[in-house]
Amino acid sequence: MSLxxxxxxxxxxxxxxxxxxxxxxxxxxxARKEGQVAKSKEVTNAFAMLSxxxxxxxxxxxxxxxxxxxxxxxxxxxxxxxxxxxxxxxERLFRSLFVNSLTRILLIILPFLIVGFLVxxxxxxxQVKWKVTTKPLKPKFSKLNPVSGFKRFFSINSVxxxxxxxxxxxxIGYVVYNYLKKNMPPIYMLYDLSLNQGIVQVGMLVxxxxxRISIFYMLIAAADYVYQKIxxxxxxKMTKQEVKDEHKNSEGDPQIKSRQRQRMMEASRRRMMxxxxxxxxxxxxxxxxxxxxxxxxxxxxxxxVVAKGADYLAQKIKDVAKENRIEIVENKPLAxxxxxxxxxxxxxxxxxxxxxxxxxxxxxxxxxxx
Numbered sequence: 425m426s427l428x429x430x431x432x433x434x435x436x437x438x439x440x441x442x443x444x445x446x447x448x449x450x451x452x453x454x455a456r457k458e459g460q461v462a463k464s465k466e467v468t469n470a471f472a473m474l475s476x477x478x479x480x481x482x483x484x485x486x487x488x489x490x491x492x493x494x495x496x497x498x499x500x501x502x503x504x505x506x507x508x509x510x511x512x513x514x515e516r517l518f519r520s521l522f523v524n525s526l527t528r529i530l531l532i533i534l535p536f537l538i539v540g541f542l543v544x545x546x547x548x549x550x551q552v553k554w555k556v557t558t559k560p561l562k563p564k565f566s567k568l569n570p571v572s573g574f575k576r577f578f579s580i581n582s583v584x585x586x587x588x589x590x591x592x593x594x595x596i597g598y599v600v601y602n603y604l605k606k607n608m609p610p611i612y613m614l615y616d617l618s619l620n621q622g623i624v625q626v627g628m629l630v631x632x633x634x635x636r637i638s639i640f641y642m643l644i645a646a647a648d649y650v651y652q653k654i655x656x657x658x659x660x661k662m663t664k665q666e667v668k669d670e671h672k673n674s675e676g677d678p679q680i681k682s683r684q685r686q687r688m689m690e691a692s693r694r695r696m697m698x699x700x701x702x703x704x705x706x707x708x709x710x711x712x713x714x715x716x717x718x719x720x721x722x723x724x725x726x727x728x729v730v731a732k733g734a735d736y737l738a739q740k741i742k743d744v745a746k747e748n749r750i751e752i753v754e755n756k757p758l759a760x761x762x763x764x765x766x767x768x769x770x771x772x773x774x775x776x777x778x779x780x781x782x783x784x785x786x787x788x789x790x791x792x793x794x
Contacts (some may be wrong), residue, residue: 693737
């Protein structure tokens with residue numbers, strides 16, 4: 425008993441074999457349109473975290489005073505609610521107080537929102553340049569496939585993400601442990617400080633710790649960026665068959681293009697042979713080349729080529745000329761020059777006027793036209 429099998433089953437990367445070819449420009453362009461780029465989210469996260477803690481370091485006092493001032497305004501207006509008995513007035517005052525308080529809070533945190541947006545925008549722009557696409561936002565039903573989800577769960581990328589998460593936790597734990605170990609005396613002194621002093625002390629500890637974590641986090645971000653670049657380049661590689669197929673799709677199948685050119689040449693040849701009976705003379709090599717000339721002063725100021733051909737086609741031109749009683753004149757140099765330099769439908773160049781005029785004069789004399 426024989427078993428049928430497909431050799432492509434043993435290929436490393438499926439049909440087409442192993443992906444060894446560098447990605448083409450079209451492949452990279454299509455991937456970019458789909459939102460597939462070499463980008464590290466860790467770079468954005470690291471810079472966003474660092475910028476947030478740096479802003480806290482310089483704006484913490486201002487923010488603290490602003491929040492305290494906002495709370496003071498809220499509490500000073502509480503008596504307005506207790507002294508107002510009408511329900512609709514109380515509701516209106518409460519709504520006004522809430523809106524004003526929320527507006528002040530948004531204004532306080534607005535610098536963080538603006539800087540966060542700018543950092544995310546700039547870091548992504550530096551990584552992948554500017555090109556807007558909405559395709560990644562479109563729902564893909566393939567993502568709902570449980571088999572595909574299971575494969576992604578146990579993929580190499582999942583392992584790398586797990587290792588990356590473990591490294592982040594280890595790094596953060598190491599930085600926190602060492603920083604707190606060196607700053608234990610100020611922490612012990614919190615019992616002797618007032619509430620405001622304690623809040624300031626704890627706030628500075630948290631901010632300085634956050635800055636250190638952000639700086640160390642950038643090491644992971646840099647490593648992840650390099651990994652994403654390498655991974656993207658590897659994922660974009662193509663098999664030899666994929667390169668061939670893409671070339672066929674973009675440039676067209678060579679066999680089809682060849683057949684199209686052949687049909688166009690045949691159609692052009694038929695038109696040329698159909699116009700051949702209008703010629704005044706056929707100049708020959710005599711065996712290799714044949715060029716049919718026509719002079720029509722109403723159409724052109726100079727004689728023009730009606731048809732031309734070499735070898736077999738030259739013989740066909742001479743046969744049609746004989747059938748239509750067109751004079752055939754042998755002039756080897758002139759036949760070669762006309763065949764090599766003048767296209768069908770084009771006029772004779774000035775440097776050949778004299779030679780062609782002599783041939784036409786000879787033909788017209790034989791026909792009794794002059």
